[in-house]
Amino acid sequence: MANRQQPSSMPVHKYGQYDQVAIPDRTWPEKRITAAPRWLSTDLRDGNQALIDPMSPERKRRMFDQLVKMGYKEIEVGFPASGQTDFDFVRSIIEEEGAIPDDVTISVLTQAREDLIERTVESLKGARRATVHLYNATAPVFRRVVFRGSKDDIKQIAVDGTRLVMEYAEKLLGPETEFGYQYSPEIFTDTELDFALEVCEAVMDVYQPGPGREIILNLPATVERSTPSTHADRFEWMGRNLSRREYVCLSVHPHNDRGTAVAAAELALMAGADRVEGCLFGQGERTGNVDLVTLGMNLFSQGVDPQIDFSDIDEIRRTWEYCNQMEVHPRHPYVGDLVYTSFSGSHQDAIKKGFDAMEADAAARGVTVDDIEWAVPYLPIDPKDVGRSYEAVIRVNSQSGKGGISYVLKNDHKLDLPRRMQIEFSRLIQAKTDAEGGEITPKDIWAVFQDEYLPNPRNPWGRIQVRTGQSTTDTDGVDTLTVEATVDGEDTVLTGSGNGPISAFFDALQSIGVDVRLLDYQEHTMSEGASAQAASYIECAIGDKVLWGIGIDANTTRASLKAVVSAVNRATR
Ligand SMILES: CC(=O)SCCNC(=O)CCNC(=O)[C@H](O)C(C)(C)COP(=O)(O)OP(=O)(O)OC[C@H]1O[C@@H](n2cnc3c(N)ncnc32)[C@H](O)[C@@H]1OP(=O)(O)O
Ligand SMILES: CC(C)C(=O)C(=O)O
Ligand SMILES: [Mg+2]
Known part of the structure; x- marks a missing residue:
């Protein structure tokens, strides 16, 4: 078949192709994700720094409590050297007895500048578990434009920064603090792989990870630049070439510039990443960080426990909307208002048959529907598992057919119409939706049904x-x-x-x-x-x-x- 697409007038000459990585014996495509990774929520740092109106202390606290409640054990709580708001917030949760559960590690971000590092470490005094996260950009354009230095100069920033973090941690933090360290070669996605490795090795030479002394190396797709598969290749390459790999927690931090952050995170996990950094509902710089809800729910829908509780997704969403002053899109995976709803006839027909088959299978096995494997077409998960009802699963408009309409009658009124009657009644509804347009609510469907087939007390008629x-x-x-x-x-x-x-x-x-x-x-x-x-x-x-x-x-x-x-x-x- 001929492709009839024509050249556009878009200025494509301005952009080049992203380099592939040559790993002919890559292993990640055969891998499966069989367990939840370590999660870090950076809602209060990367998410917060992208808000028009950064969260107030009260909103930050609501978000922090929500993240703890959901089960996140690593939470980046801010950039304390950015100003008093973040510094005070970190102090407030450390100083309030019980605000940070013992098994939760808070993390804070800093640039590799001595004054900022000192202030950052100071903010952590008295914390039970705390990680300092240091970053500096390593990509060519940053070396040239931002730092105006050579590769060695840029490596030195990372090395000096690491040494300063260790010195200030030694000086300012007491034995009550279990201290951790994380380093990110920023814009890993644009950094030459061998140079990213060289900088990470230099950082490790200073920090000296070893038994009981882990280092987190976080390789950020600060700007998402490649297909998820190339991103995975880069992770596999780093994982293979890093020394002291057993003491390294390899962390992935995808942004969503190409709209493929979720896939990038999943493929990076297949390629050996141990930990994912992201934000709820994909909040974050520009197009956002990777969406931790989608990632977690993707695991759940494959029968892998995400170790995060999404069972009341609407409560999580309400808190998130309040804290971020933004709205979740109606099509957002797993949570949007419309994601468990179908309007179109063939989808509704299959959903109705799916529910009926589930009930029949469960009855035949003498168990409940909740005990058997979920198999309802067009519904990747049971909406009930995230606290949704079945009410919105089928909504009727002019694209709907008999399956959807009879689902409403069965679900709401326990009437299981014979097939030919379904056809007859759906024509009446179709005539109404065609004439009036828009959606017809279950209440209106019932009103039409009552008026047509049952003695209508409000409007009696008939010979x-x-x-x-x-x-x-x-x-x-x-x-x-x-x-x-x-x-x-x-x-x-x-x-x-x-x-x-x-x-x-x-x-x-x-x-x-x-x-x-x-x-x-x-x-x-x-x-x-x-x-x-x-x-x-x-x-x-x-x-x-x-x-x-x-x-x-x-x-x-x-x-x-x-x-x-x-x-x-x-x-x-
Ligand atoms: C990809 C990311 O998300 S990175 C995190 C980004 N988040 C934030 O920046 C939020 C918080 N930041 C802030 O509030 C402010 O940037 C502050 C308070 C930390 C610093 O503010 P300022 O001192 O005014 O510096 P500014 O942010 O403009 O930084 C620019 C300087 O820092 C240098 N710099 C930038 N990043 C780094 C780094 N990671 N390590 C060392 N130096 C750095 C730049 O080269 C520049 O130096 P120059 O002045 O010598 O040219
Ligand atoms: C600070 C780093 C990890 C970051 O947010 C990024 O590079 O996107
Ligand atoms: Mg980021």
């Missing part, structure tokens, strides 16, 4: 209203039925006989000129127990029309007579 009915069966099995009814506004008594109450009623209807033939009959109970209601569905040929009727009653005979009346009235509406 026939049955008040009482009595049937007797003789010894030959012939049923005689006497019905008190109003026909065309006149009170009357109809009688008929047949081999069952329905055929006796058909016989009675002949006397008022209604010719009915039974085509299909189905019934089901709508609930359990003595007061259970039954729903009867009757498909009839009435004159030249084929129509369905429904009757609901505690007594199945009465329910079927009501169903006949429903169909007959519809025939003359």
